[in-house]
Amino acid sequence: MSTTPHIAYLDNGDSTQVLPEVIEEMLPHFTEWYGNPASLHQLGLRAEETLDEAREKVAGLIGAKPAEVFFTSGATESNNIALEGLRRLHPKKKHVLISPIEHASVRNVVLRMEKEGFVELEELSVDGEGLLILDSLREKLRDDTLFVSVIHGNNEIGTIQDLRPIAEICHEKGALLHADCAQTFGKIPLNVKDLGVDLASFNAHKLHGPKGVGALYVRKRLKLRRLFEGPPQEQGLRPGTENVPAIVGLAKAAEIAVRDMDEVMPQVNELTKQLADRLQEIPHVQINGPEIGSKNRLPGNLNITFKYIEGEAILMSLNYGGVYVSSGSACSSRSLVPSHVLTSIGLLHEEAHGSIRYTLSRLNTQEDVDHAVVETAKAVERLRAMTAFIPEEHSKRESEHATTFYKQRKEKLD
Amino acid sequence: MAIKYTQKVIDEFTNPENVGELDNANAVSTEGSPACGDMITYNMIIDPKTLIIEDIRFRSYGCASNIATASMASKMAKGKHIDEIKKMRPKAVTEELEGLPAVKIHCSVLAINGLKSAIRQWEEESGLVDPQEPIITEKIVMEALRDVINPETGLSLTKMNMVRHVEVQDNKVFVEVLVGETDEMYYENIVEEAREHIESLPGVIDATVKLTEIPVA
Numbered sequence A: 001m002s003t004t005p006h007i008a009y010l011d012n013g014d015s016t017q018v019l020p021e022v023i024e025e026m027l028p029h030f031t032e033w034y035g036n037p038a039s040l041h042q043l044g045l046r047a048e049e050t051l052d053e054a055r056e057k058v059a060g061l062i063g064a065k066p067a068e069v070f071f072t073s074g075a076t077e078s079n080n081i082a083l084e085g086l087r088r089l090h091p092k093k094k095h096v097l098i099s100p101i102e103h104a105s106v107r108n109v110v111l112r113m114e115k116e117g118f119v120e121l122e123e124l125s126v127d128g129e130g131l132l133i134l135d136s137l138r139e140k141l142r143d144d145t146l147f148v149s150v151i152h153g154n155n156e157i158g159t160i161q162d163l164r165p166i167a168e169i170c171h172e173k174g175a176l177l178h179a180d181c182a183q184t185f186g187k188i189p190l191n192v193k194d195l196g197v198d199l200a201s202f203n204a205h206k207l208h209g210p211k212g213v214g215a216l217y218v219r220k221r222l223k224l225r226r227l228f229e230g231p232p233q234e235q236g237l238r239p240g241t242e243n244v245p246a247i248v249g250l251a252k253a254a255e256i257a258v259r260d261m262d263e264v265m266p267q268v269n270e271l272t273k274q275l276a277d278r279l280q281e282i283p284h285v286q287i288n289g290p291e292i293g294s295k296n297r298l299p300g301n302l303n304i305t306f307k308y309i310e311g312e313a314i315l316m317s318l319n320y321g322g323v324y325v326s327s328g329s330a331c332s333s334r335s336l337v338p339s340h341v342l343t344s345i346g347l348l349h350e351e352a353h354g355s356i357r358y359t360l361s362r363l364n365t366q367e368d369v370d371h372a373v374v375e376t377a378k379a380v381e382r383l384r385a386m387t388a389f390i391p392e393e394h395s396k397r398e399s400e401h402a403t404t405f406y407k408q409r410k411e412k413l414d
Numbered sequence B: 001m002a003i004k005y006t007q008k009v010i011d012e013f014t015n016p017e018n019v020g021e022l023d024n025a026n027a028v029s030t031e032g033s034p035a036c037g038d039m040i041t042y043n044m045i046i047d048p049k050t051l052i053i054e055d056i057r058f059r060s061y062g063c064a065s066n067i068a069t070a071s072m073a074s075k076m077a078k079g080k081h082i083d084e085i086k087k088m089r090p091k092a093v094t095e096e097l098e099g100l101p102a103v104k105i106h107c108s109v110l111a112i113n114g115l116k117s118a119i120r121q122w123e124e125e126s127g128l129v130d131p132q133e134p135i136i137t138e139k140i141v142m143e144a145l146r147d148v149i150n151p152e153t154g155l156s157l158t159k160m161n162m163v164r165h166v167e168v169q170d171n172k173v174f175v176e177v178l179v180g181e182t183d184e185m186y187y188e189n190i191v192e193e194a195r196e197h198i199e200s201l202p203g204v205i206d207a208t209v210k211l212t213e214i215p216v217a
């Protein structure tokens, strides 16, 4: 009799399993109440009511009013509608700021704006853990700064930004603050009013909800220019028939995540910390980002560099051993250019190349951690036995790099 | 974006052959660097009478396909006459592996170049050829660009007619590359790869690589 090999899914930062309760809640909206919310008959009304309920639920969970919540196809779309929507409405405000550790769905949007000549783009500085240096924000804000965009919880290194002071500094200068909350939603307490943000992006598939659905919070009275034309759904901001079942799934998954947060997240943190401690018994490793379990670290996120070997080779070895993880950033693992997030916090290219991200969720078990530890130790040992990378050369580059990196950073700040 | 490897690549990655080094190697090479994220070293024993590669070992720092191509190339080189290897194209390794994803084609270039530079080093030391003259010409730069792969297509810049202009002055090189329809996400990669290949030519002091986008209008 053969036993099925254990699979440890430790890539919840990329996507998660949809909880059975969520699926159950969604199903009748495919089969029974399939009307279009814009239709005038009974099934249309039913769908519209469903949307209203979901909107109220999501608004309540983030401390917003229902009219401030717009449903989208996910955080990528929310980020695009927010930033591009502002840009189109304010052609005279020519300056925008982002953190250097934004997700591609923010970074590439503003890079495009800059390339097409609409804005001047500047990047703020972060420290060695990825926390925004407030002085760099004070220094770079201008009278014509339209917006600042900051990732609330970083998907690669798990840094959680303290948004409140960032918002205050932005508002003093008349700039708007957008936060990408895709990773923090459902993992830490989140209230848009307390955070002071003007716009915030969310999605469902990082918190055990379905893919392809998300939301954008837009502070009352703040206007955006829509990106595409059609019928006037979502107050005219996002035309197109709403994905009602998915929106129901988003609301349900978020509700469960927030409801269970106090119970679940300490457990997730406990397992993550244990995994980190046990992986650190492997020689020549380094944890990237803030201290695991601290208030500035996303629960469940562990980013670790295994020196002298390359991340994709580790990932592939783990894959064949039934452990599913990400290397560097999931989105850039196809190009050899190292993750800009990791180089922004001062990692050498070769340190960035050797980084692996484990992201745990409520569904992970002790067995998953045990399995990951065994498989990782095996993979690292095997790859190091054949590596061409000579550690001494690295140490030399490392000390030279540290000296210049911190000198430049200091000069930038002085 | 999942990377899809052939079973051959997976097998070669999980069970590579000829790993390590040889105590009595007479030909060695290192291609790539840790900063680039891929690096291969080869150790060989070349029989000076028969010019046959009698034994070979490799070490690899890099992704799964880097390890697989380094291993496969070592197997293909073992027992062969050096002239045969000198004529070998990266495609031969790719075919032996039953294909590589476009973004990974550059691994086969690295492996083949590794074999060739080990042979070259041995030939120079044995007095069979003159050490390379460090006079850089446009032709030499073009040759080097043959090894730079557009990760979107898996084809070289020269094959895709992307090299618009090459200029050499006092061993400083300037290259203009037309990106055409290539996705922006590969720009940085192409610039880095091209610069690195040119700067690794003996004698080159500096390389500037400029990308030109063809206007869409």
Ligand SMILES: Cc1ncc(COP(=O)(O)O)c(C=O)c1O
Residues within 6 Å of the ligand: A013, A014, A073, A074, A075, A076, A077, A103, A105, A151, A153, A154, A155, A180, A182, A183, A203, A204, A212, A213, A214
């Ligand atoms: C921080 C962050 N922002 C945005 C996104 C994109 O979200 P979506 O997949 O819903 O478009 C992700 C996830 O991929 C993310 O981690």
